[in-house]
Amino acid sequence: MAEGPIYEISKFRIMKNQESHQVVPHKAQLQFNNKTVFKLMREEFPTIPIHCFNLLDYNELPARNKKDTILTDIIGLIKEMHQVQDTPVRGQLAKTRELRIQNTRNEELQATLWGELALDFDAEKILQLPPPAVIVITSSKVATYAKKIVVNTSLDSCVFINPNIPELQEYQTRYTFKDKNMAIIDIRSSLFANTKFRTP
Incomplete structure (x- = not known):
């Protein structure tokens, strides 16, 4: 994988988010493993921001x-x-x-x-x-x-x-x-x- 391109991701697990030290405030988290597939998408998509932060005042x-x-x-x-x-x-x-x-x-x-x-x-x-x-x-x-x-x-x-x-x-x-x-x-x-x- 490279930073910047868009990928289609498949064959991953969905798990309940951990009780503490959550990086993002979601109920679930994704777990990638050796069977996870990352397919580079060559079609044009709407712009997706490179960064997304949950900034706190x-x-x-x-x-x-x-x-x-x-x-x-x-x-x-x-x-x-x-x-x-x-x-x-x-x-x-x-x-x-x-x-x-x-x-x-x-x-x-x-x-x-x-x-x-x-x-x-x-x-x-x-x-x-x-x-x-x-x-x-x-x-x-x-x-x-x-x-x-x-x-x-x-x-x-x-x-x-x-x-x-x-x-x-x-x-x-x-x-x-x-x-x-x-x-x-x-x-x-x-x-x-x-x-x-x-x-x-």
Whole structure:
């Protein structure tokens, strides 16, 4: 399979969705196996969006604090990226990277990328992008730290920079080149220097 083309999928199982850590809020989920067939469709079809997110407003995050029945998709302007650090988790060290993002109401949110997402996040490349640099983090878990709502990536999380979705236009309109200070991305070690990291 390749990203972009349309496929007809057959010979799969339909199962009840899991009780927790649901990626999408559906009653059922599809399970592919070695008998599943993916047939490339060469006919023309109406345009299907490449991305579809269940973005949650920052005001709605407290209702999902430590409730992982459905994992959370969020969007925000990248304000600051932190260097990868080793974080103690249950007697072992995990790679983490802290981000500070904000929505179009200038409300800020602290997000932590864990594991491979922290390592694969190309901060230097993002620094070269014209502002604004907007991030979508999918399937995150909501928690509280220092009396503030924060989000942590899960094993199901994906990260997208400037995805082609309608919400991106709102950020591009608000944070223009005339407002570069709102879109500058810094990599610095001071913001979370005295922070004790959370477990995911």
